[in-house]
Amino acid sequence: MSETNHHRHILVIDDNPGIHADFCKIFTHAAESTSTMRQAEYSLFENAASVVPMPLFHVDFAFQGQDGLEMIRRAAQAGQPYAMAFVDSRMPPGWDGIETMTHLWQEDADLQIVFATAYSDYSWEEILNRFGYSDRLVILKKPFDNIEVLQLAHALTEKWRLLQQTREKTDQLEHRVAARTSELQTTNEKLRKEIAERQRAEENFRQSQKLEAIGQLAGGVAHDFNNMLTVIRGYAQCLLADQTLDHKVRGPMQQIDGAAERAANLTRQLLAFSRKQVLQSELLDLNEVIGLITKMLHRILGEDIALQLQYAPADSGLVADRAMIEQVLLNLVVNARDAMPRGGRLLISTAAVEFTNEMAGSNSQARAGKFLCLNVTDSGCGIPAEILPHIFEPFFTTKEVGKGTGLGLATVYGIVKQHEGWIEVESAVNQGTTFKLFFPANSTPAKSSVPSGLPATVVGGKEAILLVEDEPALRKLTRTVLQRYGYRVITAVSGADALKVWPEHAADIDLLLTDMVMPDGVSGYDLAQRLQAQKTGLKVIYCSGYSLEMADRDAVLQEGDHFLPKPYTPEKLANMVRGCLDDKKRAKNHWPSPPSTPLTRGALCEGGEGDNNFS
Structure with a gap:
């Protein structure tokens, strides 16, 4: 009807x-x-x-x-x-x-x-x-009149019907408009969030690119400085080791050595920021690493800052460089201490976290997976919002002149990034700051271990060493130091030069000590691979002022590998050489033993370049 x-x-x-x-x-x-x-x-x-x-x-x-x-x-x-x-x-x-x-x-x-x-x-x-x-x-x-009544009935009921129909249509229209308005508001809100997230991601990317560029520059400068500092410290310590040195000379020489050591510390921090240090990786228990340096942290903080530690169950391990993780923690603690001149509270905690793709989307550096979180929270003065984007830049500091180098947080940033992690910072002025450091978790729990130091007594030997170094002054110093410890040394100025020298002396050489980055297209890693292929069990020590990609991947040394970072001292060089030669994990050389050659201990600064006869 x-x-x-x-x-x-x-x-x-x-x-x-x-x-x-x-x-x-x-x-x-x-x-x-x-x-x-x-x-x-x-x-x-x-x-x-x-x-x-x-x-x-x-x-x-x-x-x-x-x-x-x-x-x-x-x-x-x-x-x-x-x-x-x-x-x-x-x-x-x-x-x-x-x-x-x-x-x-x-x-x-x-x-x-x-x-x-x-x-x-x-x-x-x-x-x-x-x-x-x-x-x-x-x-x-x-x-x-009857007709009049019928007309009124028809007209007024029709008017009423049209009024109801109009109201119904109006209500439907209002509902549709409200629903559409709600959809548009939801879409606009989603769009605003996407725009905000995109802007944050772009800002993070620009900041990351900026830090990457600064890191490249810092790494190159640090590498060159390390070569020079190795020479300065090497000769200074050689002179200081001479018991007949005049006391008038010994004092200034100690000052030279101390200044070179401080400069070396700065270059190490620059290399950490630029992620150009080689990682001495091992499976660590993060809780144990923190616990072993707790006494040192208390001494750094003083009595007016309360230190609180909270550990999560150590169900996962962390593949990392122990010394670098300790450096990260020390830098953050020093930074927190300086933010609390009148005392306060410092909380160091660990946690195991897992990120989904949705959770990781809020941070351009985050990614899905399982991670260990190192949390450092202080109750200090906080960081103003306008300063927060710059805190990881090298040499950026708000401290008074002479109170800081501006490399502490830059070092933290570089080390965390080199370990494939990221940092999140939350801060409020006059309330405090929280640093959250995320590292990839290893499903295997770490076994308890205490890092061992170098032997107290430096021991030399009579083995033959092939020294490959393109920097003349450093090559001369290293040869002199090794000869002082009784080793037979043959030198090469590059990887290509070493390949030419090798056939004549291969049977005599027990150890390859090579720089990692050299001219002539043959890197230290390539050289070691070629020589080890010819002589099974050849011991190798890589030496460099910074890290380099090995075999087209990041140079992360595994257990049993040997790496000597520049700058190094004569004592550290001698210890590393002796430790490598005595390493029982390597197979012994399968090479005919040459007739024994008598060793002569060289005097300081003796030995000319280009002379590849054992001396």
Whole structure:
């Protein structure tokens, strides 16, 4: 059934039963007439649906206004509200028509009302004074005509229907607009977050590129300085080892050696920042590493700073360089101490964490996987937001002149990055700072171990050593030191030169001591691989002022490998050589033993370049 043919609900409120009967006749006759017209239409027209019929009305009656109001309420609750009402003007003993309309509109503001009145009831002015000009009110003078009633019923119920339909459409439109607005707001919020995350990622990338460029420069400078510092410290210590040295010379020479050592410390920090140090990696227990240096940390902090340690269960190990991890911790503790001049609290804790792709997305440096977290939190002065992006830059410091080099946090940054980790920093002014360092976790728990130091007594030997070094002054110093400890030394100025020298002396050579970066296209690593392929069990010590990629991958030395970082002292060189030659983990040389050659201990600074005879 179409909308037009739905029953339209009408309420008649009149205290006269005769009026009720009149309305029944009017609407019943209209319904019968409509049915007769429909039959005639079907017989006369092929398409009877083209003729719009009179709507059908459902009429209810009430004798008093109070009764009518109750029927209005029940109909609304049943979901079948009345479209219009015919209200008589006078209905004793209850409400009159004016009061009845007032209550009806309070209950249903959309109700269309026909106010039936005679000339003697209410004047037009009285009605207007009460209700004003209303599009819901029509005044019907008594006596009324049947056609007039039907026209009013049809027009006002149709008006009511259109009003309900319009309101329904408006509500639907408002709901659609609200839903669409909500979708747009959600999309805009998501877009804002994506833009913010992109901006953070771009800023992190720019900062990373900036630090990478600075690191490249710092690493190159540190490498060159290390070669010079090795020569300075080497000769200084050789002179200091001479017991006949004049005391007037010994004091200044000690100053030279001390200054060179301090300079070497700076270059080591630059190399750590630039990630160009070779890692002496081993499987560590992070909790144990912290525990072994706790006493040192207490001495650094002093009595006015409370140190608290919290360890997570050591279910995973950390493949790392022990000395570098200790350096990271010391630098962070010193930094925290300086941020708490009046004392405070320092918390060092460890935790095992696992990142998903979604969790790692918030940090451009993070990635999914299992990690060990080293957390260092202080209650100090905090770091201002405008300074925070610069704290890892080398030589950047807010401390007073002479109070810091600006390399502490730069060193931490480089070491963590070289261990394939990342750092997150949270800080609030006057509240404190938290550094969170994340390192890749190894599923194998580390066994408890205490690092062993070098032997107290330096021991020499009579083995033959092939020394490959492209820096003339350093090559001359190293040869002199080795000869002082009794070793036979043959020198080469590059990897290519060593390959030329090798065939003549291969049977005699027990150890290759080679720089890692050299000219002529043959690196120290390439040279060692070639010579070890020819002579199984040849011992090798790599020496460099910084790290280098070995065999197209990061130069991370495994257990049993030997690396001597520059700058080194004569004592450290001698200890490393002796330790490498005595290393039982390597297989012995499978090479015919040459006739023994007598050794002569060379004096300081003796031995000319280009002389490859054993001396």
